Amino acid sequence: MKLLTLNFLTCAIKTCKTSPSSFPLHPQDSELEIVEADINVLFLRNMLPRLMWNELRLIVNELGLPSLPETAPDASSLLETKLQVPEGDTTGLNIEKIEVPSQVAKDLHRVLLETCIREGKLVCGNCGHEYKVMEGVANFLLPGHLV
Amino acid sequence: MxxxxxxxxxxxxxxxxxxxxxxxxxxxxxxxxxxxxxxxxxxxxxxxxxxxxxxxxxxxxxxxxxxxxxxxxxxxxxxxxxxxxxxxxxxxxxxxxxxxxxxxxxxxxxxxxxxxxxxxxxxxxxxxxxxxxxxxxxxxxxxxxxxxxxxxxxxLEQKDSRRGWDEGHEQDVMVPWVLKGKREKKPSKKRQSDDQISEDRDRDRGMGGQGEDKTFLRYYHLxxxxxxxxxxxxxxxxxxxxxxxxxxxxxxxxxxxxx
The missing domain is CATH 3.40.50.150 (Vaccinia Virus protein VP39)
Incomplete structure (x- = not known):
């Protein structure tokens, strides 16, 4: 399960949803894996305003991953200009500018879209309920008395 | 019903x-x-x-x-x-x-x-x-x-479907799903290329195979x-x-x- 998913998950118990401490869910005993994916800067740029940055920083710290910057990156920092000689040009005189994903974009892509929780649990900060993650799938079915 | x-x-x-x-x-x-x-x-x-x-x-x-x-x-x-x-x-x-x-x-x-x-x-x-x-x-x-x-x-209104339900029929129904035999066949190439697969046929389509059929009933509200x-x-x-x-x-x- 991609870490990005945690941006859109909270406790399944209705009475918890109104409590700010139910978001984000806290990963515990996590076994992480990297699942490579194609980077899409447009996707990242549109995603940026949707990210609960402080909460994601907290999760990333809890998982012991390198810290995210204190504030969310600016959309303009996701691309950088690179100079290159066009393919087939042997004169070296026709240098062109191309836009490529910046390191900021690559880092963001790595942590949100390629870093996945394979095993572990997600814990509600309000009620303490634990949701198991098995083979990359979190299970939010509640026992009868909590529905 | x-x-x-x-x-x-x-x-x-x-x-x-x-x-x-x-x-x-x-x-x-x-x-x-x-x-x-x-x-x-x-x-x-x-x-x-x-x-x-x-x-x-x-x-x-x-x-x-x-x-x-x-x-x-x-x-x-x-x-x-x-x-x-x-x-x-x-x-x-x-x-x-x-x-x-x-x-x-x-x-x-x-x-x-x-x-x-x-x-x-x-x-x-x-x-x-x-x-x-x-x-x-x-x-x-x-x-x-x-x-x-x-x-x-x-x-509910699907009188041209194989099931033929229409206005006035009971809306709460049990719909069978038939698992045929033990062996399952993959969908044929013809089906995969078929642009107009009707959902009606899809819903309980049995597959070829051997052994006993098993029928499951699912509840639907039409x-x-x-x-x-x-x-x-x-x-x-x-x-x-x-x-x-x-x-x-x-x-x-x-x-x-x-x-």
Missing amino acids: ADKEPRGEAYETQHVHTVYEEIASHFSSTRYKPWPIVESFLKGLPDGSIGADVGCGNGKYLAVNPRVFIVGSDRSTNLVKIAKAYHSHSVIVADSLSLPHPSKTFDFAISIAVIHHLSTPERRIEAVRAVLDILRPPSSVQGDEGGKALIYVWA YRKGELEGDIEEAGGRILGSGYEKDNWWAIAVSKMDS
Whole structure:
């Protein structure tokens, strides 16, 4: 399960949803894996305003991953200009500018879209309920008395 | 005609959830063709849109648009295991009446062939409300109506389908799914290239094989004309569009403005 998913998950118990401490869910005993994916800067740029940055920083710290910057990156920092000689040009005189994903974009892509929780649990900060993650799938079915 | 057991959660556990858990693999092999309305809804979304597929089944709609991010959920662990193959999204096991999503979050949500499995009017309306609740509310930007939901349910009016149900028929029905024999065949090449696979045939199609057939009965509430719109209104939604496609009623709705 991609870490990005945690941006859109909270406790399944209705009475918890109104409590700010139910978001984000806290990963515990996590076994992480990297699942490579194609980077899409447009996707990242549109995603940026949707990210609960402080909460994601907290999760990333809890998982012991390198810290995210204190504030969310600016959309303009996701691309950088690179100079290159066009393919087939042997004169070296026709240098062109191309836009490529910046390191900021690559880092963001790595942590949100390629870093996945394979095993572990997600814990509600309000009620303490634990949701198991098995083979990359979190299970939010509640026992009868909590529905 | 459905039996006389009391309807509700326990009833659905027996007559819906358990069945899907058992038929997951075979069911999934018959579900690969997206319905046109759903496909065009998903393809029309801007890149980077965030959505929920509530009752994602085998995840066939997760494949339609890889430039959006969808959190798919289903009650059936076995179906979610299949849906996990769509790596660009995420899938979770969850109940549609206890969704683990923050309110007012998603740009879109789809609920395809799910709500007709809930066995009381109250639970169906609650399920619609749960879908509307997770949609982003309208913003101050002019023309932004907020997140949109596409809901799709099986229609009572389908006299040209093989089942032949129509206006006036009992709406609460048990629909068989036949698992034929022990050995399962893959869908034939002809089927895979067939553009017009009718959902009706898909719904309980048996596969060739040997051994004894096993029949599972699933509960459905067949929606009559206008009923889906009524449920959405009741749940606090506003309808942007609705219609009929291949034996199903569909509607696109938004959450009403917060007062």
